[in-house]
Amino acid sequence: MGAVVGTLTMQTRQRQPSRDKIDDELEMTMVCHRPEGLEQLEAQTNFTKQELQVLYRGFKNECPSGVVNEETFKHIYAQFFPHGDASTYAHYLFNAFDTGNNGSIKFEDFVMGLSTLLRGTVRDKLEWTFHLYDINKDGFINKEEMTEIVRAIYDMMGKYTYPALKGDVPKQHVDTFFEKMDKNKDGVVTLEEFVLACQEDENMMKSMQLFENVM
Amino acid sequence: MAAGVAAWLPFARAAAIGWMPVANLPMPVAPTNKNKRQDELIILNVSGRRFQTWRNTLDRYPDTLLGSSEKEFFFNEETREYFFDRDPDSFRSILNFYRTGKLHYPRYECITAYDEELAFFGIIPEIISDCCYEEYKDRKRENTERLMDDLEDNKDSKLPNMTFRETMWRAFENPHTSTMALVFYYVTGFFIAISVITNVVETVPCGSTPNQRDIPCGERYTEAFFCMDTACVMIFTVEYLMRLFAAPSRYRFMRSVMSIIDVVAILPYYIGLVMTNNEDVSGAFVTLRVFRVFRIFKFSRHSQGLRILGYTLKSCASELGFLLFSLTMAIIIFATVMFYAEKGSSSSKFTSIPASFWYTIVTMTTLGYGDMVPKTIAGKIFGSICSLSGVLVIALPVPVIVSNFSRIYHQNQRADKRRAQKVQKARLARMRISKGGSSSAFLHSKRNGLNQSLELTGSLEEDQQLKKTTSLLESQHHHLLHCLEKTTNHEFVDERLYEQGYLQTALQNFPSQSPSLSSEEGITGTCCSRRTKKNIQALNATHTHSHTHNLQELSALHIHCGEQQPLNTSRSSLNLMSDESGSLNCKSSGLVTTAIISIPTPPSNNSRGSPDAPPPPNPDAPPLPNPGSDVVKISAL
Numbered sequence: 001m002g003a004v005v006g007t008l009t010m011q012t013r014q015r016q017p018s019r020d021k022i023d024d025e026l027e028m029t030m031v032c033h034r035p036e037g038l039e040q041l042e043a044q045t046n047f048t049k050q051e052l053q054v055l056y057r058g059f060k061n062e063c064p065s066g067v068v069n070e071e072t073f074k075h076i077y078a079q080f081f082p083h084g085d086a087s088t089y090a091h092y093l094f095n096a097f098d099t100g101n102n103g104s105i106k107f108e109d110f111v112m113g114l115s116t117l118l119r120g121t122v123r124d125k126l127e128w129t130f131h132l133y134d135i136n137k138d139g140f141i142n143k144e145e146m147t148e149i150v151r152a153i154y155d156m157m158g159k160y161t162y163p164a165l166k167g168d169v170p171k172q173h174v175d176t177f178f179e180k181m182d183k184n185k186d187g188v189v190t191l192e193e194f195v196l197a198c199q200e201d202e203n204m205m206k207s208m209q210l211f212e213n214v215m
Numbered sequence: 216m217a218a219g220v221a222a223w224l225p226f227a228r229a230a231a232i233g234w235m236p237v238a239n240l241p242m243p244v245a246p247t248n249k250n251k252r253q254d255e256l257i258i259l260n261v262s263g264r265r266f267q268t269w270r271n272t273l274d275r276y277p278d279t280l281l282g283s284s285e286k287e288f289f290f291n292e293e294t295r296e297y298f299f300d301r302d303p304d305s306f307r308s309i310l311n312f313y314r315t316g317k318l319h320y321p322r323y324e325c326i327t328a329y330d331e332e333l334a335f336f337g338i339i340p341e342i343i344s345d346c347c348y349e350e351y352k353d354r355k356r357e358n359t360e361r362l363m364d365d366l367e368d369n370k371d372s373k374l375p376n377m378t379f380r381e382t383m384w385r386a387f388e389n390p391h392t393s394t395m396a397l398v399f400y401y402v403t404g405f406f407i408a409i410s411v412i413t414n415v416v417e418t419v420p421c422g423s424t425p426n427q428r429d430i431p432c433g434e435r436y437t438e439a440f441f442c443m444d445t446a447c448v449m450i451f452t453v454e455y456l457m458r459l460f461a462a463p464s465r466y467r468f469m470r471s472v473m474s475i476i477d478v479v480a481i482l483p484y485y486i487g488l489v490m491t492n493n494e495d496v497s498g499a500f501v502t503l504r505v506f507r508v509f510r511i512f513k514f515s516r517h518s519q520g521l522r523i524l525g526y527t528l529k530s531c532a533s534e535l536g537f538l539l540f541s542l543t544m545a546i547i548i549f550a551t552v553m554f555y556a557e558k559g560s561s562s563s564k565f566t567s568i569p570a571s572f573w574y575t576i577v578t579m580t581t582l583g584y585g586d587m588v589p590k591t592i593a594g595k596i597f598g599s600i601c602s603l604s605g606v607l608v609i610a611l612p613v614p615v616i617v618s619n620f621s622r623i624y625h626q627n628q629r630a631d632k633r634r635a636q637k638v639q640k641a642r643l644a645r646m647r648i649s650k651g652g653s654s655s656a657f658l659h660s661k662r663n664g665l666n667q668s669l670e671l672t673g674s675l676e677e678d679q680q681l682k683k684t685t686s687l688l689e690s691q692h693h694h695l696l697h698c699l700e701k702t703t704n705h706e707f708v709d710e711r712l713y714e715q716g717y718l719q720t721a722l723q724n725f726p727s728q729s730p731s732l733s734s735e736e737g738i739t740g741t742c743c744s745r746r747t748k749k750n751i752q753a754l755n756a757t758h759t760h761s762h763t764h765n766l767q768e769l770s771a772l773h774i775h776c777g778e779q780q781p782l783n784t785s786r787s788s789l790n791l792m793s794d795e796s797g798s799l800n801c802k803s804s805g806l807v808t809t810a811i812i813s814i815p816t817p818p819s820n821n822s823r824g825s826p827d828a829p830p831p832p833n834p835d836a837p838p839l840p841n842p843g844s845d846v847v848k849i850s851a852l
Binding site: 057061076080092093113114118125128129149150156157158159162163164165173174181194198206208211 | 222223224225226227228229230231232233234235236237238239241242244245254692695696699700702703705706707708709710712713
């Protein structure tokens with residue numbers, strides 16, 4: 001019986017090498033990416049040299065190859081939210097950072113995004129957030145897109161919340177906010193409407209300032 | 216939170232800006248980095264070898280020696296470095312743990328030395344990563360077993376309080392303990408040999424009597440052999456009875472294989488004694504004498520190898536079964552073929568298929584007696600195929616059995632691997648706890664009211680006081696989670712409390728009758744939130760009038776349990792019941808009983824129960840209209 005099993009496995013093993021060859025080729029194309037010089041990055045972003053150094057060290061530690069792909073990105077982000085499922089929101093975040101739309105984030109993309117978020121003007125931050133919410137990048141946020149994002153945020157909470165999540169909480173959550181933002185009631189929120197609505201909201205403005213000194 | 220991603224915390228916090236536009240509540244204040252040092256290199260001098268690393272790297276694990284303030288004890292002022300008088304080789308792995316988040320166990324390292332180093336630096340061995348964990352556990356197990364063996368050897372000196380029975384049993388099991396036991400051991404061995412030899416010699420033809428027939432010695436010297444047999448059986452019986460007497464568990468002893476062999480060895484003699492010389496039963500009597508040969512198995516008490524062989528065969532039952540099965544299949548096939556091939560030839564010995572079995576077996580095992588040979592050409596062809604395939608079929612399972620034997624032999628020297636499985640489960644449980652530790656750490660700190668101090672208007676003194684208990688990294692992470700709570704207007708709770716809350720919501724479904732007042736304070740409710748610290752959190756209540764009403768109701772309760780409530784307790788004593796609960800903040804209540812307070816104006820349609828604490832002063836605003844989450848309050852007495 002062992003012999004029979006042995007012969008079967010020998011046959012299947014022969015089919016593997018062809019697949020391995022393809023993987024090897026892929027490996028070779030995923031070369032290590034090195035970012036541009038420190039001075040250039042310093043010029044392009046609002047970070048100091050030391051801050052860039054600290055950021056790069058952390059970046060390189062997790063992604064030695066110099067680029068983050070979506071899986072790694074999701075994995076990293078999920079570490080911060082052990083209660084729930086952060087993968088959907090991480091997916092949207094990834095798309096927001098991946099300005100070049102090439103499926104991976106280089107250090108430059110990473111640092112530019114962070115520069116906007118942490119050191120940008122309020123307008124910049126709001127624009128960035130708008131692009132985050134605009135999933136299909138068509139320049140408008142419709143209700144479904146906002147619901148998607150809010151649902152992703154609620155997913156991060158996980159199951160064990162107080163009060164328990166009953167009913168379609170994200171949808172109700174969105175209903176309120178969408179009404180507020182969609183000034184001309186045309187079913188979509190444009191960038192201007194978005195910015196205007198946020199600027200009216202005092203608390204939100206204050207919250208935006210909160211993360212200034214994150215670094 | 217894994218160390219490696221600690222560097223990404225700023226990114227995660229920055230990404231939280233994405234929640235702001237849809238946040239229900241304002242965000243709490245971020246923990247500030249009070250002593251904002253630039254990240255500096257620190258030097259760790261371990262017995263002369265200098266290691267350098269960033270301070271932040273060490274801060275990743277604040278509950279170890281290097282990550283906490285305990286390392287200050289080792290700080291050398293003159294040389295401005297931390298000096299540890301420990302093994303620098305082991306320190307390498309420990310420092311790599313901080314750098315990469317994975318703890319590895321180097322193979323060349325002695326297990327006890329490594330354990331000591333880990334214990335010194337405050338790292339639990341359970342977090343050794345999977346690549347090295349099995350090796351570590353194996354070595355550890357070997358070591359403990361060796362220690363136990365050493366202990367047992369020392370224990371062989373006679374314990375004073377052993378009863379006679381226990382002494383006897385020990386003598387039987389370990390013949391080396393005393394001279395008497397050794398003597399007994401050799402005497403029984405000798406008599407087993409005598410008995411076996413007697414049985415053999417009995418059948419040898421021994422000289423002939425005048426009537427030209429060689430009779431076996433047994434019939435010639437009947438009395439001599441009978442005396443020999445009797446003596447052996449006496450000894451065996453006495454031995455068996457003594458073992459039975461000394462055994463700690465007689466029932467278990469009687470069921471054991473060795474005792475069954477003993478019984479089988481001596482029984483024929485007694486049966487022979489009992490039976491008369493009746494001709495009818497003498498045939499059966501002769502058969503019984505065959506069982507005397509089982510006395511040879513008594514030798515297995517004297518030989519470890521025999522025992523292992525027996526155990527091997529027992530454990531190779533499946534391989535042996537396969538061998539038997541495949542042989543049977545092949546025998547039947549070839550016997551059939553040979554029978555039909557030889558059917559034609561005259562005076563063929565292959566009279567039937569079962570008769571061909573003998574030929575097939577003899578050929579397949581390459582014995583080839585030659586008493587049955589095929590005569591036709593077809594028969595000869597199939598006969599040769601039969602012998603070739605016989606070699607293959609028999610040769611295949613044999614290596615399996617051999618490897619089984621060697622495996623069991625080695626396994627005999629190491630204790631159960633099954634114990635390792637149990638330890639593995641315990642380890643996984645512990646790792647789950649430490650991973651869940653990050654989530655439970657958050658709940659834990661909520662309970663301690665850490666987050667309460669981080670309100671938008673912030674109170675710095677409490678801030679500083681509470682900051683000492685957690686590292687900056689942790690507090691930033693908790694702040695992030697707190698922001699998420701605020702965004703969604705739901706809180707993290709642990710599983711137990713979730714179940715509880717769920718049950719209680721099922722208990723009461725207040726239909727609302729009151730007209731629902733609209734909440735006009737604006738979406739970001741600013742009313743009455745910050746006026747007093749004694750505001751009671753109206754959890755998710757959407758209307759302020761009920762809010763004030765609640766205030767009245769619950770303020771009564773507040774008095775009950777108010778004495779020891781520091782103002783910064785967490786908002787719900789739900790969290791008090793989290794698993795790692797330290798002292799309950801509210802000393803009076805054990806939070807076991809809850810009382811339902813009906814609020815005459817339940818806010819709106821779908822009300823939902825929420826276990827509420829003795830009123831926590833939550834300075835946050837009474838929440839925004841949060842459709843779909845309405846609350847009926849329950850307070851714990």
